[in-house]
Amino acid sequence: METITKAYEVIVVGGGLSGVCAAIASAREGAKTALVQDRPVLGGNASSEIRMHICGANKHGTRDEARETGILEEILLENKKRNPQHSFSILDTVLWEKVNFQERLTLYLNTRMTEVVVEDHTIKSIRAHQLTTDKDFEFKAKIFIDCTGDATLAYRAGADYRVGREAKSELGETFAPEKSDNRTMGNTLMFRAIDYGKSMPFEKPSWAYTFTEKDLVNRGHSAINNELEHYEIDSGYWWIELGGMEDTIGDAEEIRDELLKTVYGVWDHIKNGGEHGAQNYVLDWVQFLPGKRESRRIEGDYILKEQDLLEGKVFEDAVAYGGWPMDMHPPEGFKYRGPSTNYIQVPIYTIPYRSYYSRNIHNLMMAGRNISASHMAFGSTRVMGTCAIGGQAVGTAAALAIHYGCEPRGVLEYKTELQQKLLKADCFIPGFRNEDKKDKALNAKVKASSQKRGYDATHVINGIARNVEKEMNAWISQELGASGEWIELKLKEQMPIQEVRITFDSDLGTEIMTTLSETVRSNQREQLPETLVKDYEVELLLEDEVIYSKQVKNNYQRHVIHSMANRRANQVRIKIYTTWGNKEASIYEVRIY
Incomplete structure (x- = not known):
């Protein structure tokens, strides 16, 4: 069978959240990118396959x-x-849409990497087979990013790696x-149960295990007492976990x-092993x-x-x-x-760029749970939110490496540029702020129609796009009236304005993710965050005269970018x-380019 050869600048292998964010970021930063995923859906542990x-x-x-954010x-x-x-x-569909319709990004679903070609500690290409089309591919690129979770790409490329504690x-x-030792945390199978509204018997399969209350000590499993999320009877149990004493791959x-056998045995105990509601x-x-x-x-x-985590380094x-x-x-699970x-x-701690590329394979980067961390640090870095923002950082760095014609390690020379690119894309990095010299807003004079005490209008140009501990970094207006509230940035001089970036308040202290858990769901607002701005208008002014305006209705994003087509102005209002519920308007950051 003929092998189809495809060439890209950056190839991401693995379509979990880290891979999705890495691929999108790479493409948005200008690199011709491919995402190779061996499953029919994206999202990894957040997908409909695992939930x-x-x-x-x-x-x-x-x-x-x-x-x-980001x-x-x-x-x-x-x-x-x-x-x-x-x-x-x-959610599967939302992820597919974000990747599939991203400019400069090509998605290959159901495509399993089968071989890695390496010369002089450099990956030259990978081979893959697409199950649905029975096609064989050879993918070539300058930079490869391993987001497989199991570090499959790195392992086959001969990269140095660790397993265990x-x-x-x-x-x-x-x-x-x-x-x-080689012991790890294990794998889990969850389940979803529903209240059918009438008595529903359960007959244990012959192959399922049998458990008693003694077997389930320290494992809450009753609908009668569900104060903790993992006690919920309807959303499965992460503690049905095995494999840490074995090889979770092999x-x-x-x-x-x-x-x-364990899941069905636990369910049999819940249904037939006593009163569990x-x-x-x-x-x-x-x-x-x-x-x-x-x-x-x-x-x-x-x-x-x-130690890096404990000291918040x-x-x-x-x-x-x-x-x-x-x-x-x-590990016994x-x-x-x-x-x-x-x-x-x-x-809160930071993760260094040096933990996101291989030390011995020159063009290999990684994001997700396979990054360079000890077993102890991994216990924190492995969760999907952390993996996703690491993915965006890696994808951005990969595109920067392509731009400068260097290997991933070489991007350290441009680390300030990398950090500023991430901040510009609404990625928070503790200890760092917007110092982008191209951002004309940083030197603007700011005024507003009103402001709450402690939430000054000047906060939108202080370089930090969220509150940090007791440091308030948002502008918040007084109560919105019929005519609304406004904030205005006046530049030092007239200039062509290419774009205006606005970062709204999406209530970062809450959760907004899809979940099986009724407890987690009950703690979420069903609709969009009420602090988020819904209807607004962006105006360009030249010496106090409006020369352009753009009205936006039903906004639902925190970070929005408005193209201004290089219109000459000296004020942005x-x-x-x-909003989606709040009585006041709130903005964290405004950038002008």
């Missing part, structure tokens, strides 16, 4: 202003608008085990079979593709470690951040009779008429 909700630094909405926020707000019913299949003596990690088929419940969906937590981690120039080459606890599951997880709380 895990997206956790991140805001810790289920318990940490203010910590939700990840491309992930764009996707989730799009999904929030179109998918209030929390359908994972609709480091000894505390190796990196000086207090919470690491005394001796190193033994994956056997692990899945054991998980199926489940008389009317019936299984509606059982996950068949296990959600995987841990396997290989690629070694970069820097290995992120426990800000690296000079920081490009992303995390804040989910070091969420350490026992379901078979462990103690607590099912150990949460080690951490502050933004009028806010309505």
Whole structure:
């Protein structure tokens, strides 16, 4: 069969959230990009195949202003608008749409990488087979990004990697085990149960296991007491976890079979092993593709470690951040009779660029749960919100490497430019602010129709597009009247204006992701965030005379970009008429180019 050869500048392998964000970012920054995904849908653990909700630094909405922004926020707000019913299949479609219709980006679904060609520590090409079309491909590129989760591309390319737990003596990690081993966190199968409105019997399959209350100690499993999310009877249990004592890659088929026997055994106990409030419940969906937590981690120039997280370290080459606890599951998983997880709380910390490229394969980058981190640090960095913003950072860096004709390591020379590009794209980097010399707003005079105390109009040009701890960085108006409220930026001189970028307030202390969990869902607003601006107008003025205006109705995005076609002006005025619920208008940042 003939092999079809395709050439790109950047190729991303793996279509989870990190791969999606990496591919979109690379393409938006100008690189000809391909995304190669071996599944029929995008999203990885957030897809309809696995249905895990997206956790991140805001810790289920318990940490203010910590939700990840950038491309992930764009996707989730799009999904929030179109998918209030929390359908994972609709989220599949939103992800497909974002990738499939992105300029300079080509998507290959159902396409399994089969071979990696390497010369002199450089990946020359990969080969892949598309199951649906029975086509064979050879993909060539200058930069390859491994977002496979299992580090499959890196492994086949001969990249240095790690598996398992480091000894505390190796990196000086207090919470690491005394001796190193190959044990990992395991894989999970979840389920969805629905209340059928009448008594529904359940007959255990002959191949399913049998469990008693003693077997399920420390594993909440009753509809009668569901204060904690993982006690919910309708949204499955992440603690049905196995494989950490085995090889989560090599033994994956056997692990899945054991998980199926366990899921149905747990459900049998819930239905037939005592009073659990489940008389009317019936299984509606059982996950068949296990959600995987841990396997290989690629070694970069820097290995992120426990201490970096605990001290909230800000690296000079920081490009992303995390804040989910070091969420350490026992490798025995379901078979462990103690607590099912150990949460080690951490502050907001940054992740250095050096953890996002291979130390020995010259044109290999990575994003997702396979980045360069110790097992302990991985316990926090593995969650999808953190993986996604890392993906955007890597995709942006890959395009920068193409622009400068350098390898990924060479982008360190341009780290300030990389950081400023990420900030411009609404990616928060703790400890850094907008210092883009091309942004004419930074030197503008700002005034507003009104402002609440402590939320000055000048905040929109202070370089930080969210509140940080007690530092308020938004302009908030007084109560919106019939004519709205406005904010105006006056430039030092007349100039052609190419674009105006506005960052609105989408309430980053809350959660907006699709979820199976009724508890998590009940803590979310069904509609779009009420702080988000809905109807507004952007005006260009030349010496106080309006020369151009653009009205926007039903906005639902936090970060919006308006093309101004190089119209000559010296003032930008933004009028806010309505929000999705708040009585005041709120803007975090305005940029003018």
